[in-house]
Amino acid sequence: MTQMSPISRATIFKKLSVSSLARPAHGATPLHRHSDLLPIVLAPAAGESGVGFLLRVASTNGISVHKLRQLAGMTEAETFTAKHEDRLLALVGLAGSWPSRLLPQRISGGGVTCYGHRFRVRTMLRFRRPQFCPTCIRETQVCAAHWDLSLSVACLHHGCFLQDLCPSCRTQIRWNRPSVEWGHCKHILGGAAVSEDISQDLRAVQKITEDLLNHQAPDFSPVGLSCPGLSLDAWCSFLWALGLIETPDSPPRRTVITRAPSSLNARTVVVRSITRLRASVESGRGLSDLAHVVAEAPLAGTILDPANECDRAICLNWYESIFGERQAASLVRRHRALSQMSLF
Structure with missing residues (x-):
């Protein structure tokens, strides 16, 4: 029996690993078509955060958010904005076929537009300080668009307040993390609903x-x-x-x-x-x-x-x-x- 070389085993293991990671998560919308760069194509879910969608695309395809930035020609310091939207959507075959309002577009005067709305000041949005509902993450693995609003503070479906800290270590969560449900601190973010006193x-x-x-x-x-x-x-x-x-x-x-x-x-x-x-x-x-x-x-x-x-x-x-x-x-x-x- 011919012994497989270490290089061959490593190559096969890498392909299998990417394949197993690149399965559509619960709540994803596979289009059953393939782009030149990413093997699994997703469409944004209804009411999904634009940056949350990009995180889901990256994790489903077995790559990091950092790698997704590289593929779109972005630097590590750049935030996801509308000027990168076409390049990012092209990675999953959606360029020109999806409404261009998932990511913030800077406008004169210091404001932004996003999700079809104009915001006079950028602090109305929290694209550098994400928050989440632990139970939504556990059930759907999708980030809701309303979590991106600075003054959106609760999940009405689960009757709990939104949070921006890891439930386990209390570290502030980031967009640069392995997946929607895993923090960069290596703790799971999803959890059971906690009933809170919401008036x-x-x-x-x-x-x-x-x-x-x-x-x-x-x-x-x-x-x-x-x-x-x-x-x-x-x-x-x-x-x-x-x-x-x-x-x-x-x-x-x-x-x-x-x-x-x-x-x-x-x-x-x-x-x-x-x-x-x-x-x-x-x-x-x-x-x-x-x-x-x-x-x-x-x-x-x-x-x-x-x-x-x-x-x-x-x-x-x-x-x-x-x-x-x-x-x-x-x-x-x-x-x-x-x-x-x-x-x-």
């Missing part, structure tokens, strides 16, 4: 956030608001405005504004905004009670650079209700574009 108000706010992301008309009435036509960007700006300031009349911490928050900090901001909004509704005086705890910048920024005219009109109304007619009129006078509009 009805928080559930309502999370549902509004997800409906807006999915281009569905949300119901604002559970939180005492009526704002048809409001964009996702304006809604998140409103939550930032109500929840950024920790104590009355104190400035928000600069790091909270200039970088995506941790999952815990995001939850704190959202809970704080809900508490203040609920108090204003129950007092009967509306938003006028909140001037000393509302950050002006997110509202003013949306008024001056809105995603649509509904955003401008609604945020102007909120701004006047919170800070008063005089301060709202002063804002209009300072900006020529606003002076052409009727505030009242």
Whole structure:
């Protein structure tokens, strides 16, 4: 019997290893066709994160995210953005056949577009600080798109808060990891659902956030608001405005504004905004009670650079209700574009 050389055995073992790793994970959508570079072709699942999809493509094909970057001609320091999207989708035979909005596209003024939405500031998205629901990961091995929103804080399906730390070692998770369900710390990220105390108000706010992301008309009435036509960007700006300031009349911490928050900090901001909004509704005086705890910048920024005219009109109304007619009129006078509009 001819003895197999060590090189042959190693080559065969490598091929078998890649083959076993390159099986479609649960929830994947194989297209039963092959590209020139990657053997297994997947399509994004409904509601899947763009970067999460790329992680799933890499792990299903038995390669690292670092290798996927190399194949797309990217450097290790580059983040996945829309300018790389065609090259990345070409690796799985989807170039030109999939809507080009899975990854963030930088726009003038410092904002981004992604998932069909315009975000005035990049910190609305957390592409450098991923978060997850352990039970979703265990059940589907798919990252949800709403996890990419800085102020998306809960999984409504499993009734738990999103997290950005490994359940075992508490290390902050990364996109550069072996797979959706395994952390770079070599611990499994998926786990059983843990029932947590998520208030009805928080559930309502999370549902509004997800409906807006999915281009569905949300119901604002559970939180005492009526704002048809409001964009996702304006809604998140409103939550930032109500929840950024920790104590009355104190400035928000600069790091909270200039970088995506941790999952815990995001939850704190959202809970704080809900508490203040609920108090204003129950007092009967509306938003006028909140001037000393509302950050002006997110509202003013949306008024001056809105995603649509509904955003401008609604945020102007909120701004006047919170800070008063005089301060709202002063804002209009300072900006020529606003002076052409009727505030009242």
